[in-house]
Amino acid sequence: MDAGLCARKVTVGRWDTRFGAWVRHYGAHNLGRALGLSGPYPVYQWVRGRTYPHPSHALRIVDMSGSKLTLEDIYRQHATAWAKDERRQGPS
Numbered sequence: 001m002d003a004g005l006c007a008r009k010v011t012v013g014r015w016d017t018r019f020g021a022w023v024r025h026y027g028a029h030n031l032g033r034a035l036g037l038s039g040p041y042p043v044y045q046w047v048r049g050r051t052y053p054h055p056s057h058a059l060r061i062v063d064m065s066g067s068k069l070t071l072e073d074i075y076r077q078h079a080t081a082w083a084k085d086e087r088r089q090g091p092s
Contacts, residue, residue: 017080018073020047022065035060049078 015024023031028040028047035057037043045051053061058074 013080014047014049014077017077019069019077022061022069022073023047026064031061031064034064046074046077049080052078 014020023043023046028043031043032038032040042051042053046053052058052075058071061074062069062071
């Protein structure tokens, strides 16, 4: 199977969460700009579950979403993204 296709299948689950879907709709670049970040990289790291947004950013995201997202949705992303990756990749 094509390596790019495998990578795409692994990352799809990250975007299927409430937070990931909202970021996909809003746009990582737009969100980074709205939060005054240096670019979209931190946003991608949040969706990937590698890091967490600062609480002040998380609160702004909840406000920007019109309360469609909760802090729990945002901070649950870490565990959800990692669990979905593990299920897709299978045992090492």
